[in-house]
Amino acid sequence: MTYIANTDEQRKEMLKRCGVSSVEKFFAVIPASLQPKSFSIPQGRSELEVHSFFKKLANQNYYNLISFLGGGYYDHFIPSAVDAIVERSEFYTAYTPYQPELSQGTLQAMYEYQTHICRLTDMEVANASLYDGGTALYEAFQMAIALTGRRKVVVDGGVSPIYRKMIYSYATNLSVDFRETVVIHGQTDRERLFNLIDDSTAAVITQNPNFFGAIDDHSDIVQRCHDNGALALQSVNPIACAILKTPGDMGFDIVTGEGQPLGIPLSFGGPYLGFMAVRKKLVRKMPGRIVGRTVDTKNKEGFVLTLQAREQHIRREKATSNICTNQALCALRAHVYLSLLGTDGLREVAQLCLDKAEYAKERLKAIPGIEVIDSPPTFNEFSVRLPMDAGECVGQMIEKGFAAGFPLGRYYSGMEDFLLVAVTEKRTKYEIGQFAEALEDVVCR
Secondary structure, eight states, rough: OOOOOOHHHHHHHHHHHHSSSSHHHHHHHHHHGOOOOOOOOOOOOOOHHHHEEEHHHHHHHOOOOEOOOEEEEEEEOOOOHHHHHHHHHHHHOOOOOOGGGOHHHHHHHHHHHHHHHHHHTOSSOOOOBBBBBBHHHHHHHHHHHHHOOOOOOEOOSSHHHHHHHHHHHHTTTOOOEEEEOOSSSSSSOOHHHHOOOOOOOOEEEESSTTTTBBBOHHHHHHHHHHHHHEEEEEEEEETGGSSOHHHHHHHOOOOOOOOOOTTTOOOOTTTOEEEEEOOGGGGGOOOSSSSEEEEEETTOOEEEEEOOOBTSOOOOOOOOOOOOOOOOHHHHHHHHHHHHHHHHHHHHHHHHHHHHHHHHHHHTTSSOOOOEEESSSSEEEEEEEEEEEEEHHHHHHHHHTTEEOOGGGSSSTTTTTTEEEEOOOTHHHHHHHHHHHHHHHHHHH
């Protein structure tokens, strides 16, 4: 019998039935150090009251800011059709496609999503998604360790500090020898990176564009990896893949990235989408779900989960990963977004991001005291050096209606006056001009 206690009398009756005189005694079996500071729970509220409370709370977080904030998560335009399709009940309420005969729509959508990722990255096989860009990168180097039997992983300093923090945290209790190159705003320091690659290296991790927005061709790094028996891993911005040299064309073995730019709204850190694509020869060590297309005994096309190397499906010691699910709804958003835009549309979005970022650079260069770091080619974001603390500048810019960028001093000691500025296709010429004028007003007071 379920007993719901809404009043003091009902609470007393509930405790009496449980054989205790107070809530504190009911939870006495829990160590004091793990108990909450108080068991004083407020009276229940009606649906209307709860709705009003959370609406008021949410409004405290809401600023109608014009965003120039990036660092891996971007304010892109999302066509209305994405929500209209994804929120259909057959997609929105579906759990997981264990029974293919009942889940053909979901399985087909995931298969088509995988196809999009393969075409975008120029790789041969993709899985049906992972949690986010950082955990996908963790799964990638774990693949490399399993495939090579080596424990050394070289990480380029241009890889997102958010991702590096994530993979180091996940690997805390693992015997992995991480080596990092120095952090620079430009392209990868080849000499330092090559000195770290040897016959004990399992993988080298790079990012393109890197965290500072710099574009690079890592083909020579891939070749050095393969010459030493190591795997080459790259984290990418999926929008940039539409116009840049693809990781597949550079020869990478495993490609990962954050799929948030593909039709997924910014949402206080998630839920987002991790994608992964690999060479076909590596597919049996690939984590997560893979959807395959086949035919039945009547030659009718169907879709099934295949090559499931998860611990729920095979003996634990043979599992490639303990990842137990994926981000199917977010992957569906990416699939719908890419289908709506098509090849030409995605290229147009990417080109607009690049062109508008270049325009923003020129506007900011004209501001006295601001140095734009643009020696390497960049995609949609770039670093600027300010004549003041970047965090303080960001705070003042919020008051003027702008999310001005990412203050690099949060992750890099000595870069307290550097700001990472991102520009997407949503930013208009007028908004960029207003942003430059507001920034000049802050830094030139």
